[in-house]
Amino acid sequence: MPTTVWLEVQSPSGPTNFLNGLKATDVTSLPKFVHINEEGPREGFQFEKGIIPTARKIELIDALSKTGLRHIQIVSFVNPKLVPGMADAEQVVEGITLQPGVAYAGLWLNDKGFERALATRRLHIRGSISLNASEKFLKLNQNRTPERQLAGQRAIAEMYRQKGIEIERGGIAAAFGCNFEGDVPVQRVLGLVQQLLDIAGEQGASLKRISLADTMAWATPLSIKRLVGAVQDRFAGHHLSLHLHDTRGMGLANAYAGLEMGVSYFDSSVAGLGGCPFAGHTGAAGNVCTEDLVFMCDEMGIETGVDLEALIACARLAEDVVGHPLPGSVMKGGSLRRLREKLAAVA
Amino acid sequence: MPTTVWLEVQSPSGPTNFLNGLKATDVTSLPKFVHINEEGPREGFQFEKGIIPTARKIELIDALSKTGLRHIQIVSFVNPKLVPGMADAEQVVEGITLQPGVAYAGLWLNDKGFERALATRRLHIRGSISLNASEKFLKLNQNRTPERQLAGQRAIAEMYRQKGIEIERGGIAAAFGCNFEGDVPVQRVLGLVQQLLDIAGEQGASLKRISLADTMAWATPLSIKRLVGAVQDRFAGHHLSLHLHDTRGMGLANAYAGLEMGVSYFDSSVAGLGGCPFAGHTGAAGNVCTEDLVFMCDEMGIETGVDLEALIACARLAEDVVGHPLPGSVMKGGSLRRLREKLAAVA
Numbered sequence: 001m002p003t004t005v006w007l008e009v010q011s012p013s014g015p016t017n018f019l020n021g022l023k024a025t026d027v028t029s030l031p032k033f034v035h036i037n038e039e040g041p042r043e044g045f046q047f048e049k050g051i052i053p054t055a056r057k058i059e060l061i062d063a064l065s066k067t068g069l070r071h072i073q074i075v076s077f078v079n080p081k082l083v084p085g086m087a088d089a090e091q092v093v094e095g096i097t098l099q100p101g102v103a104y105a106g107l108w109l110n111d112k113g114f115e116r117a118l119a120t121r122r123l124h125i126r127g128s129i130s131l132n133a134s135e136k137f138l139k140l141n142q143n144r145t146p147e148r149q150l151a152g153q154r155a156i157a158e159m160y161r162q163k164g165i166e167i168e169r170g171g172i173a174a175a176f177g178c179n180f181e182g183d184v185p186v187q188r189v190l191g192l193v194q195q196l197l198d199i200a201g202e203q204g205a206s207l208k209r210i211s212l213a214d215t216m217a218w219a220t221p222l223s224i225k226r227l228v229g230a231v232q233d234r235f236a237g238h239h240l241s242l243h244l245h246d247t248r249g250m251g252l253a254n255a256y257a258g259l260e261m262g263v264s265y266f267d268s269s270v271a272g273l274g275g276c277p278f279a280g281h282t283g284a285a286g287n288v289c290t291e292d293l294v295f296m297c298d299e300m301g302i303e304t305g306v307d308l309e310a311l312i313a314c315a316r317l318a319e320d321v322v323g324h325p326l327p328g329s330v331m332k333g334g335s336l337r338r339l340r341e342k343l344a345a346v347a
Numbered sequence: 348m349p350t351t352v353w354l355e356v357q358s359p360s361g362p363t364n365f366l367n368g369l370k371a372t373d374v375t376s377l378p379k380f381v382h383i384n385e386e387g388p389r390e391g392f393q394f395e396k397g398i399i400p401t402a403r404k405i406e407l408i409d410a411l412s413k414t415g416l417r418h419i420q421i422v423s424f425v426n427p428k429l430v431p432g433m434a435d436a437e438q439v440v441e442g443i444t445l446q447p448g449v450a451y452a453g454l455w456l457n458d459k460g461f462e463r464a465l466a467t468r469r470l471h472i473r474g475s476i477s478l479n480a481s482e483k484f485l486k487l488n489q490n491r492t493p494e495r496q497l498a499g500q501r502a503i504a505e506m507y508r509q510k511g512i513e514i515e516r517g518g519i520a521a522a523f524g525c526n527f528e529g530d531v532p533v534q535r536v537l538g539l540v541q542q543l544l545d546i547a548g549e550q551g552a553s554l555k556r557i558s559l560a561d562t563m564a565w566a567t568p569l570s571i572k573r574l575v576g577a578v579q580d581r582f583a584g585h586h587l588s589l590h591l592h593d594t595r596g597m598g599l600a601n602a603y604a605g606l607e608m609g610v611s612y613f614d615s616s617v618a619g620l621g622g623c624p625f626a627g628h629t630g631a632a633g634n635v636c637t638e639d640l641v642f643m644c645d646e647m648g649i650e651t652g653v654d655l656e657a658l659i660a661c662a663r664l665a666e667d668v669v670g671h672p673l674p675g676s677v678m679k680g681g682s683l684r685r686l687r688e689k690l691a692a693v694a
Contacts, residue, residue, distance in 0.1 A: 030569070177683070182690045217680060221603045222377070222647040248683075249639040249676030253600040256568045292596035300569040329596030333564060336524070336595075343529045 031264035033303045035071070036290060037241070038064055040318060041092075042073040042107055043287055044273025045085050048322050054088045056321045058095040063314045064270060065099040068306040069290075071124075073105045077113035093120040111159055118163070127160035129153045129199055130171035130211070131192045134178030141180075154199050161203040170196035171211035171243070175227060177218025184218075186230045193235055209239045209265060214254065217247030221257035228261040241265030244288040246272060246327065251288035252296060259302070268293050271315035272327035289328040291315050295335060308335050378611035380650045382418070383637060384588070385411055386614050387665060388439075389420040389454055390621025390634055392432050395669050401435045403668045405442040410664055411617060412446040414657040416637075418471075420452045424460035440467040458506055465510070474507035476500045476546055477518035477558070478539045481525030488527075501546050508550040517543035518558035518590070522574060524565025531565075533577050540582055556586045556612060561601065564594030568604035575608040588612030591635040593619060593674065598635035599643060606649070615640050618662035619674035636675040638662050642682060655682050 041061050045052055061074050074096065080087035089106065096104065103124035106117040117123055131149060138144045144152075160167050172192050177183045193210055200207050212227060219227075228240055242258045242265070244251050255266060272289035291311045297304050308330075315331035388408050392399055408421050421443065427434035436453065443451065450471035453464040464470055478496060485491045491499075507514050519539050524530045540557055547554050559574060566574075575587055589605045589612070591598050602613060619636035638658040644651050655677075662678035 179686055180690075182687050218683060220643055220646040247676065247680035248642060249599055249636065249680075250643060252596055253603040253643065256600040256603060289596065295595060296567055296597060296600065299567040329594065333594035333596075336565060339526055340529050343527075 029262050030259050030300060030302060031262055033264060033305075034259070034293075034297050035241075035265045036069060036293065036304055036306060037071045037073065037105075037265065037267045038069045038270060038290055039073045039243075039267050039287060040064070040269035040271065040273040040290065042076050042274075043269050044271075044318065044322065046076055046078075046083055047274045047286070048085055050323070051085060052321060054091045054095060057088070057092050060270075060314065060317055060321050061092070061096050061104075062099075063310075063317055065096070065102045065104075067310040067314060068304075069311075070101060070305065071103045071105065073107060076107035076109075077116040078107075078109060090116065090120060093122050096122075098122060111156070114156075114159065125165055126169065127157070127165045127167035127205070128169040128171060129157055129167060129196055130173060131196060132173040132215075133184045133189055133192055134174040134181040136181035137174060137178050150195060150199075153196070154202070157199045157203045157205070161205070167200050167203060167205040167207065169209045169211055169241075170200065170207040171213060172196075173213045174215045174218075175212040176214045176223050177216065179216045186227055189227060190230060190234055193231060197235070207238060209241050210235060211241040211243055211265075211267070213243035213267075214245055215243075217245040217250065219244065219254050220250055221253050224254045224257040225261055228258060228263060232261065239265055241267065243267040246286065246288050252292055255288055255293055256296065259297075259300075266293060270311065270328075271318040271331060273318055273322070286327060289315075289330075291328055291330045295330045299336060309338060376609050377606050377647065377649060378609055380611060380652075381606070381640075381644050382588075382612045383416060383640065383651055383653060384418040384420065384452075384612065384614045385416045385617060385637055386420045386590075386634060387411070387616035387618065387620040387637065389423050390616050391618075391665065391669065392620075393423060393425075393430055394621050394633070395432055397670070398432060399668060401438045401442060404435070404439050407617075407661065407664055407668050408439070408443050408451075409446075410657075410661045412443070412449045412451075414661060415651075415653040416658075417448060417652065418450045418452065420454060423454035423456075424463040425454075425456060437463065437467060440469050443469075445469060458503070461503075461506065472512055473516065474504070474512045474514035474552075475516040475518060476504050476514060476543055477520055478543060479520040479562075480531045480536055480539055481521040481528040483528035484521060484525050497542060497546075500543070501549070504546045504550045504552070508552070514547050514550060514552040514554065516556045516558055516588075517547065517554040518560060519543075520560045521562045521565075522559040523561045523570050524563065526563045533574055536574060537577060537581055540578060544582070554585060556588050557582065558588040558590055558612075558614070560590035560614075561592055562590075564592040564597065566591065566601050567597055568600050571601045571604040572608055575605060575610060579608070586612055588614065590614040593633065593635050599639055602635055602640055603643065606644075606647075613640060617658065617675075618665040618678060620665055620669070633674060636662075636677075638675055638677045642677045646683060656685060 045057055064072055075089035075092050076086050077089050078086055106123050108114045108117050132138055135146055138149055157167055172189055175189050197207060240263050242263055244254050268290040269287035270290045272286040274286035294304050294306050294308050294311055298308055312331045315328050319326050392404055411419055422436035422439050423433050424436050425433055453470050455461045455464050465472060479485055482493055485496055504514055519536055522536050544554060578587060587610050589610055591601050615637040616634035617637045619633040621633035641651050641653050641655050641658055645655055659678045662675050666673050
């Protein structure tokens, strides 16, 4: 049954009285600052077919760490037989020049990977637990039941507590749909988020962020709003983050929908590097592109702390490092700030 | 000074109570039906460097006309010396198989082009007048003043009346910004729309649609909402249409912002064909991609009347016709409907 809600909307002042009431809400609900978690190096290098020289990985990471990005996920500690592109994870971590104020992170899927990350002594180690919302994906790709998945994450949470590692983030993979299962119901995701909060709670932790991942690019702006709204309603007080893929071209539209819902944490990849090698796509595009996202934020008055021109240079470097074109748009079309500066210089 | 507005928001019923008030407005303001004006053949063939054989142009247009698209702009009648790719405009129009219910349109910029279009006797002839919002672009590219531009459009409107052609559409080019001038103020666009309405009015016509074109990809979702809202406020009763370019990756996010404002007319290009050859871009991406737009609408429950799978086949044909990859995403990532059907067949 529809319910009626009364809202007080502040119509922003401005040079034009452009708002017809309903739309004022969109404008005023945009966040003032967006936190970007750069995942290009990890997602990208893992996804590329050829082996990329360690020195070139380090070159890109070092360049990224000078753009103003504060969180960069640089490697994953996974089985080198399964993911040969990440066999040099330790060398990459060892080789980078640590930039003050930048948190360099790694990804691990089990205790062995976690121990490897810990042993580098150079990474920003925070606990993360996650559940995949697709039962078919669990079964077909990992031969696991939801119960076993849950037990596995419980064991990881227990491990974090024993090591004194803060459990910061809870993630739901395939939160919007899955190529092996189809649409994922909102109620299932809500149940899984509750399970993550329970697992963290059992270890005396409370999750700072809940991450919703559109792992296989099933989301649209409308389903972003639906799921984000549902999670915000039920789990108020937790920040949400979005992990978006651009496989069906919805990446930035979905990010915008998230911004309108007040989401202020996004994972993204410079130049649009990456893509899930296990998702069964023929034309898997990567994550939503960092510099395109930063451009959108910049132009809408949302701060990111990132220097767009420096990031565009990194995107071009990323293309050079992987040796083929990458999907990012702004690195090809150019920023508007740069154009405005040129026009001002001429005038 | 900010003003306070009280809104009554209907929270739609649904399987989940996902809405937290503010966001209900977004969902409920989406249009039920979106009218797509396919411009791929005209924008694309004009933009491509090599000459595309006439038969292949016809092949793509004939395929597009069987997808459910109701408006297809297929050629432009311009100076063949300046745009050699359109020298065969008459042959293309002559060669296509007219599909009932499909309006095939052409573009012209002056009376000579208009006479050529009329002479084909196969096109859907409607009058359109337009003004470019960038005074610098007018000066540098066309050596015209705003006054001369206005006089030119007035003459065209007069010509339409004399020929008994309905003036259906008024367009503003570079409505969001220009590479030669920078940002375009909302007030200037409002003034130009008024001029278009006046010109039409002088001929006893009233414009059915006002088209706002982001000719050089300066728009963001926020500026779309601002300008669309301003035009809606000042010129209620006229449908708006959006012509969007994807040069900086904002195409679909901008389309979504338009949808949220209730815009239900969009120009787009199959596979993302096209781009303005005079816009001074180094990496000019084309128009927003038709099948990606249709996918977004489909998945959000907005009807377009277009068969997405047939359109995806056209996008792949377009790549074959131009002989290189095109930017569309869904033709690579695949539709979700197709995936759902496969999953249902297995289950």
